[in-house]
Amino acid sequence: MNKDLGRLLLEHSMSGMIKLSELDILSAQTGIPAPGLEVLAVNRGIIPFRYLRNLGSISAAEQQNLFHAKVAVIGCGGLGGYVLEQLARLGVGAIIGWDYDIFEEHNLNRQMLSTVDRIGQKKAEAAAARVEAVNPAVTFQGIEEKFDCENGKRYLTGCQVVVDALDNIPVRLELAGTCREMQIPLVHGAVEGWYGQLATQFPGDKVIEQIYAHGETGNPEKKYISTLAFTPALVASLQVAEVIKILLERGELLRNKIMLINLLDMDMETIEVSREDSTGCSTAEVIQNK
Amino acid sequence: MKVTVKLFAYLRKGRFKASDMEFREGTTVLQILDALAIAADERNIGILFLNGKHAEYSSVLKEGDVLSIFPPVAGG
Numbered sequence: 001m002n003k004d005l006g007r008l009l010l011e012h013s014m015s016g017m018i019k020l021s022e023l024d025i026l027s028a029q030t031g032i033p034a035p036g037l038e039v040l041a042v043n044r045g046i047i048p049f050r051y052l053r054n055l056g057s058i059s060a061a062e063q064q065n066l067f068h069a070k071v072a073v074i075g076c077g078g079l080g081g082y083v084l085e086q087l088a089r090l091g092v093g094a095i096i097g098w099d100y101d102i103f104e105e106h107n108l109n110r111q112m113l114s115t116v117d118r119i120g121q122k123k124a125e126a127a128a129a130r131v132e133a134v135n136p137a138v139t140f141q142g143i144e145e146k147f148d149c150e151n152g153k154r155y156l157t158g159c160q161v162v163v164d165a166l167d168n169i170p171v172r173l174e175l176a177g178t179c180r181e182m183q184i185p186l187v188h189g190a191v192e193g194w195y196g197q198l199a200t201q202f203p204g205d206k207v208i209e210q211i212y213a214h215g216e217t218g219n220p221e222k223k224y225i226s227t228l229a230f231t232p233a234l235v236a237s238l239q240v241a242e243v244i245k246i247l248l249e250r251g252e253l254l255r256n257k258i259m260l261i262n263l264l265d266m267d268m269e270t271i272e273v274s275r276e277d278s279t280g281c282s283t284a285e286v287i288q289n290k
Numbered sequence: 291m292k293v294t295v296k297l298f299a300y301l302r303k304g305r306f307k308a309s310d311m312e313f314r315e316g317t318t319v320l321q322i323l324d325a326l327a328i329a330a331d332e333r334n335i336g337i338l339f340l341n342g343k344h345a346e347y348s349s350v351l352k353e354g355d356v357l358s359i360f361p362p363v364a365g366g
Contacts, residue, residue: 079366167366192363195299210344211337212362225365232366260298260360265307269298271358274343 009041019049038137042067051091062248063091069247070094070158074147074175075165076123078227079189081112082236083163084127088135097127098143110229147171152178161243164188169212176208187242189235193226194264196235200242200254207273291315291353298360320347337362
């Protein structure tokens with residue numbers, strides 16, 4: 001980094017943090033856009049002031065780790081919208097938002113990225129705009145393709161964690177297989193009505209395959225899956241907590257477990273899943289692979 | 291023999307959350323679904339875990355087993 005620029009960033013910081021207003025002043029002086037300066041500041045150990053209230057729960061070093069992490073969110077609908085919002089606010093530095101679909105009117109009841117004026121527009125585009133509005137220092141890549149193992153291998157390279165925010169079983173199983181092959185931890189979430197479920201699958205674990213062992217595509221009698229706004233918001237939040245713990249190697253993960261959430265009875269239960277079918281790697285092994 | 295049956299999501303409607311039930315030795319998962327009047331359309335989409343491991347309709351239960359039955363939640 002340019003020595004003068006480093007000195008300028010230090011001069012404009014206070015107690016190891018730098019405010020957006022100072023970045024704007026520096027940007028006017030240097031001609032470098034503020035988000036670019038923010039990246040340079042983080043690389044120099046200066047934490048953007050926007051993360052003040054992250055600190056205490058996570059350390060400055062961990063905040064830097066998040067900034068250098070890359071996470072892919074597969075699906076930008078009910079779950080994905082909330083997941084993307086939180087990852088951007090938490091300060092995950094590189095995010096992929098994957099969705100080929102466009103917003104329809106019936107998404108408005110629950111999908112955070114859907115607004116009246118975005119009906120008919122691509123979900124991945126809305127995701128890019130939202131991340132840019134919330135945290136322009138995040139490097140966002142929108143993928144407007146249907147997920148399959150082939151494009152999965154192309155785009156997921158370099159991701160530390162993948163989030164399953166899909167809406168159907170066959171593609172979920174394809175995603176689980178792709179993540180296993182690529183040795184990337186996968187945080188699974190799914191919702192329907194008042195009910196949701198969550199599981200974290202490390203390479204070699206086989207929880208998702210056991211959940212969807214019958215490979216059904218759902219009840220053919222049903223014309224559509226109903227979902228209430230709070231269910232994806234909750235499950236997405238739980239998924240993001242798992243993502244952050246994987247990235248920071250902290251806390252307890254929902255590995256070889258399924259959390260089943262019933263918001264009608266206000267009941268959450270975690271079922272232990274047998275590891276007999278699993279040849280799962282340890283956390284340390286996965287981290288070593290990175 | 292005594293086995294614990296746990297039901298999740300809408301399968302609880304008109305039934306129960308968890309129950310210790312008495313069955314004959316050699317009872318299969320399918321016979322338990324019948325006993326609980328879990329209809330075919332519900333059964334076809336049911337996910338079955340016996341002691342935390344994916345089970346088949348033909349799986350035979352033994353004393354002390356825990357059978358968890360839940361519908362596949364797959365929306366996003």
